[in-house]
Amino acid sequence: VRGDFDDCQRLVKALLAHEDLRAQGRLSSVNSINWARLAGQIPYYVSATAQLGRAATFVVPTGNFGDAFAGIAAQKMGLPVNGFVAAVNQNDALARAINDGVYARKPARESASVSMDVQAPSNFERLIFEATGRDADRTRGVFEAFARDGEVTFDADLLAALRAEVSAHSIDEAQTRAEIAYAWKTWNRVVCPHTAVALGVARSLDRSAGPVVALSTAHPSKFGDVVSDVLGFEPEPAPVITALGDRPERLNVIDGTVEAALSSIKAFTGSPT
Known part of the structure; x- marks a missing residue:
């Protein structure tokens, strides 16, 4: 799709709401929508x-906020947790929303941690829903304002409720690369850029209150160019990537419109839609 992740996600949501596709019941999303x-x-x-035997603070590399919200869901199901920290890269809409109380859309900026190049995380809506006491009307109002104006300022009570659920910190590209180098030098571990963002945030936290767990969300060989640029060697490929070998890559580039997507779906599936 000609566009960034946020463009793609808006397109997918529009397709999921498309009456003809919904009537056929043939479309779903494989991401955290x-x-x-x-x-x-x-x-x-x-x-x-369970492995630690006690509650921890979880630092989650965050793009669409799905992995972090999964942790919040686990806590609401009864898991003892000290806290959640969303670790974001230079695409810091979530961090600005939590820290400043203003959720504002900005163009996504390309980074080494590409899966986190998100400025309108879909699962933030789920967090807002929880923070409002599951008030559907109030949640809808927040996101209608965001869609209309590209910016929304949170009321004091909503902001306090959000901060009770999660904190958020961002690190830049230079810090991300420095954390890849640190992990190799300190632990002889090769980490992907997304994991490096979490490590950078985790290492800045006060760990006196209990263990801090940084989530590692991708295999470093998926980002071999970045890793080799920092460490001077290519990471060992994951078996699943090796198994792909030299199989051909198939893609079809389309404009980010519902019409273009429907046409592509029709061509691929033979559907009359």
Whole structure:
């Protein structure tokens, strides 16, 4: 799709709301728009807490806020947790919203941690819903204002409720690369740029209150160019990537419009839609 992640996600949501596609019941999302994605991430937090034997603070590299919200869901299901910290890159809309109380859309900026180049995280709506006491009308009002104006300022009570759920910190590109180097030098571990963002934030926190867990969300070989630029060597490829070998890559570039997407879906599936 000609556009950034936020453009793609807006397009997917428009398709999911398309009456003809909904009537056919043939379209779903495989990212964290779909609750199934979050349900599969909840066990991360349960497993980590069980291994530690006590509550921890979780630092989650955050783009669409799905993985972080999965942790919040685990906590609401009864998991003991000291806190959640959303670690974001230079695309810091979430951090600005939590820290400044203003949720404002800005163009996404390309980074080494590409899966976090998001300025309108879909699962932030789920967090707002929880923070408003599951008030659907109030949640709808927040996001209608955001869609209309590109910016919304939170009331004091809503902001306090959000901060009770999660804090947020950002690090820049230079810090991300420095954390990749630090992880290799200190632990002989090769980490991906997303993990590096979480490590950078985690290492800045006060750990006297209990353990801090930084989530590692991708295999470093998916980002071999960045890793090799920092460390001077390519990371060992993941077996699943090796198994792909030299298989052909198939893609179809389209404009970010519902009409273009429907045409592409029709061509791919043979559907009359």
